[in-house]
Amino acid sequence: xxxxxxxxxxxxxxxxxxxxxxxxxxxxxxxxxxxxxxxxxxxxxxxxxxxxxxxxxxxxxxxxxxxxxxxxxxxxxxxxxxxxxxxxxxxxxxxxxxxxxxxxxxxxxxxxxxxxxxxxxxxxxxxxxxxxxxxxxxxxxxxxxxxxxxxxxxxxxxxxxxxxxxxxxxxxxxxxxxxxxxxxxxxxxxxxxxxxxxxxxxxxxxxxxxxxxxxxxxxxxxxxxxxxxxxxxxxxxxxxxxxxxxxxxxxxxxxxxxxxxxxxxxxxxxxxxxxxxxxxxxxxxxxxxxxxxxxxxxxxxxxxxxxxxxxxxxxxxxxxxxxx
Ligand code: GLN
Numbered sequence: 122x123x124x125x126x127x128x129x130x131x132x133x134x135x136x137x138x139x140x141x142x143x144x145x146x147x148x149x150x151x152x153x154x155x156x157x158x159x160x161x162x163x164x165x166x167x168x169x170x171x172x173x174x175x176x177x178x179x180x181x182x183x184x185x186x187x188x189x190x191x192x193x194x195x196x197x198x199x200x201x202x203x204x205x206x207x208x209x210x211x212x213x214x215x216x217x218x219x220x221x222x223x224x225x226x227x228x229x230x231x232x233x234x235x236x237x238x239x240x241x242x243x244x245x246x247x248x249x250x251x252x253x254x255x256x257x258x259x260x261x262x263x264x265x266x267x268x269x270x271x272x273x274x275x276x277x278x279x280x281x282x283x284x285x286x287x288x289x290x291x292x293x294x295x296x297x298x299x300x301x302x303x304x305x306x307x308x309x310x311x312x313x314x315x316x317x318x319x320x321x322x323x324x325x326x327x328x329x330x331x332x333x334x335x336x337x338x339x340x341x342x343x344x345x346x347x348x349x350x351x352x353x354x355x356x357x358x359x360x361x362x363x364x365x366x367x368x369x370x371x372x373x374x375x376x377x378x379x380x381x382x383x384x385x386x387x388x389x390x391x392x393x394x395x396x397x398x399x400x401x402x403x404x405x406x407x408x409x410x411x412x413x414x415x416x417x418x419x420x421x422x423x424x425x426x427x428x429x430x431x432x433x434x435x436x437x438x439x440x441x442x443x444x445x
Contacts, residue, residue: 128166128174135418136164136176145402145410148382153280157183157384157401162411164398165322167330171339179322183399184277186381187219187235188325189263189315190243191362194234195354196262197243199347200250209246209300210239212357219364219382219407220287222294229298235361235379238291244315245292245301245308256311260318265345266331267324268338277383278317285313320385322397329387329395332377355389366406366413374417375426386412390425391434 140162149155163178197206211225215232224231224238231238248255264271281288292305301308320328331338332355336346346354358377363370370378378388384401386409396419400411424431 125172125174128172129176131419131422132164132166132174132176135415135422136162138418139400139411139415140177142411142414143402145400145404147384147401148403148407150284151277151281151382152284153274153277154184154383154401159402161384162398162400163322164396164415165326166397167323167326167339167395169330169334169339169392169394171330173323173326173340175323178399181399182274182319182321183383183385183401184274184316184381185263185318185320185325185385186316186383187237187240188320188379188381188385188387189259189318190235190240191354191358191379192263192266192328193240193243193247193259193315194357195346195350196259197234197246197250198350198353201246203353206243206246210234210242212360214361214367216365220291222287222291224294224298224300229300231295231300233361234357235364237288238295241288241292241308241312242295242301244312245295245305248304248308248311249302256314259311259315262345263318263320263328265341265343266328266338267320268327268341268343269324271324272319273314273317274319275317278314281313281316282310285309288312316381322385322399325385325387325397325399326395329389329397331395332389333391333393333395335392355391358389363408363413364406366404366408370413374413374420375428376416376420378416380408380412382407384409384412386416388416391427393425 161178165175165179295301336351355377362379380386388396398412
């Protein structure tokens with residue numbers, strides 16, 4: 122579909138504005154990620170009716186990392202239902218770093234599925250459901266949302282698998298409390314692989330647009346996620362998606378979003394648009410500096426904040442009123 126010129130001009134302008142900023146550091150705790158190029162900066166926007174606008178290095182591939190977490194959470198909800206999943210992982214912001222070794226008091230659940238403890242639990246549940254097919258199922262679901270067959274980065278996967286002692290510690294703590302079933306090593310292996318799936322900004326914006334379009338990919342028309350689960354995925358992204366910056370993000374930008382340590386940020390504006398950016402320079406909380414600032418500007422320019430008076434929304438109520 123033809124993209125609107127004014128949107129292309131706005132995205133080009135914001136890309137140029139933030140490309141000259143070099144604040145932040147490349148993540149090195151997964152050694153392979155340290156090889157990222159600090160000049161790389163891409164952005165893509167896909168509307169809920171399938172228009173695509175891109176700027177900068179929007180075709181450079183990077184590993185999805187934590188942006189995989191809301192997607193696998195949606196898959197677990199579909200496989201088990203909300204009641205069962207909620208016995209193993211909560212929905213409360215932790216206020217702590219993504220890799221903190223901490224569980225809820227009394228329930229012993231991870232706080233939410235966006236911190237590593239919760240995401241590893243979710244992947245372990247998927248493994249219990251799908252067995253050896255788990256990674257294949259994850260890959261096909263992510264590919265359907267992106268609208269093309271994705272691949273994973275063998276080097277990043279091996280690098281994290283070799284050095285991911287903290288995630289191993291988290292997984293064994295979860296096993297100790299009976300939050301995950303026996304096969305923690307198999308679940309960890311799949312978790313490391315899912316984090317190593319390669320996407321570019323266009324893929325990520327298409328995944329975001331799929332969520333924005335109630336689970337249906339607006340370009341391929343494939344029905345990827347259950348419509349009821351999209352609400353759950355976006356809620357958790359809204360409250361917990363930017364780690365211990367989530368409160369500030371909700372205040373400043375006001376849309377569901379998810380970041381990853383390789384430098385991707387994915388934002389979803391319900392029934393309107395999916396936004397993705399990539400820049401590997403991260404702030405102290407592990408969020409992409411250029412990604413945060415660009416998205417904040419875009420939200421401001423377009424009135425995307427959920428409580429912005431310019432955001433007319435597209436609720437059922439609005440549609441009913443318009444049709445009267
Ligand atoms: N694979 C990374 C980890 O588990 C994902 C973390 C992230 O993107 N914040 O540490």
